[in-house]
Amino acid sequence: MWNSLLGFKESEGTMDTTVAKGMAVLEALARAKRPMRLAALTEQLGLQKSNVHRLLNTFMELGYVQQDPETSRYFASLKTWELGAGIISTNSLRRSVAPHLQAMQEKTRETVMLTVPVDDEVLFLDRAAQVRALRYVPLNGTRAPMVFTAAGRAILSRRPDPRDAVARSIAACPPEAGFVLSQVLEDLEKARRDGYASLVGGFTPWARVVAVALPGPGGAPAAAIAISGPEERMAGDHLAEVLDVLLATAAEIGEVSPA
């Protein structure tokens, strides 16, 4: 059964398996940093060679996939990017927070980010940074385990009973991070009291990141804004100032519409 290999829950409702397989192929190509061979795709997805081949041909006719004529490797085309580009540009959360991000960046001169919780992860939606610092922060569209980021912790700290989510999230972190449940829960408790989360040695190990959650319509945390900088700089008066800006901005933004 191929869907077990893809990690699907025994599909409950009725669903077009052809489309599901197709999206699995497209997703695999989009995630891969370089063009992929047919064999690699079939193995990774646990599908039939001819099946994947047919799907790839379909996507090529539609323009979503291209094939390197020399190596005959497949890769997702820019049309696949276009598909999503329209979505983020009209995303109401991003649009409403973007100016605040920019203002925070100008005031603090640090890198600032907007994230939303998805499953047990945070998704990086937008950022503002000095050009030279851009390469040091996660790219938009990437994900990280919640407890691995300050933003995720800010969100978790505002949830009534985060224990299970925290446990699952810790399991998703690299073991080297050395997170243990009791310690993380204590950290969250502190974050809840302080009104912000602070983390060193997370997803961006070189940085200290401070973050605060933004409440959604129901009051539950629906997003988080974060400020990130080199550990040695994020201390003392500067850190205090950064926190002031962070908390003031969160208050100013108030309640946000969910992603």
Next chain:
Amino acid sequence: MWNSLLGFKESEGTMDTTVAKGMAVLEALARAKRPMRLAALTEQLGLQKSNVHRLLNTFMELGYVQQDPETSRYFASLKTWELGAGIISTNSLRRSVAPHLQAMQEKTRETVMLTVPVDDEVLFLDRAAQVRALRYVPLNGTRAPMVFTAAGRAILSRRPDPRDAVARSIAACPPEAGFVLSQVLEDLEKARRDGYASLVGGFTPWARVVAVALPGPGGAPAAAIAISGPEERMAGDHLAEVLDVLLATAAEIGEVSPA
């Protein structure tokens, strides 16, 4: 026949129609600025109501589509955005040109853009701008007819026989633009001689945009960089300086890998 409605050429090769229909649905949702009703989708795509419903359910189970519980309208989720986000971040053309874009922006203080030709259109790939000016330029991921933009004209002017493409492209422009074939061909000839294209009253009507094509591996134009500013400012000494920066940067970049 539904594919005629979607504008497909009598599909030559064999292809998974289910996937094609699915992508048509997802594309329609991604393009729409607001959640769509099932009825609107079925009408727009010329498909069966139950067919679209089934496809939407599939996408919902996969996480690419969500349904507003109140209005029962459908919209593409952030997961659809994630799909493409990975592609653009690893795109070699964008990565290699991005620092040059930034440098051009800092030197000229105007808005600069990177575009690539796709079919008879240009696709906006990346940009650099002062924050306050961002809303005045096309969003990344949008398309425009080639002759409707300076970037597209710069590319066309480097092609051996652009006549047919120009004619098709003019037909795709709004009639109010008032482009006529002979005049546009003359403009292109001038652009070819000058080494850059200049346009007022195009896709961004309020601006004068100057652009130059970047050659690909075979020498054929594979991309274009453009600088855009208010018409009154893009004149005299400043315009001369902008053109200097533009042409110098193009020379510096040299040959690019195709998108």
Next chain:
DNA sequence: TGAGGCCGTTTCACTATGTGGAACAGCCTG
């Protein structure tokens, strides 16, 4: 209040459609 649309959803018999095994062809490596 109730008739009449319009909506999203569900059902089901039919067969067109995607499936996957096997055979093919091209390219390297040993």
Next chain:
DNA sequence: CAGGCTGTTCCACATAGTGAAACGGCCTCA
């Protein structure tokens, strides 16, 4: 030249998707 990789093509089979029609909830208007 043999052997093991590729990506590609073929085709009989039955599964998986299709579409017409029926359902039921929510409106509006008489």
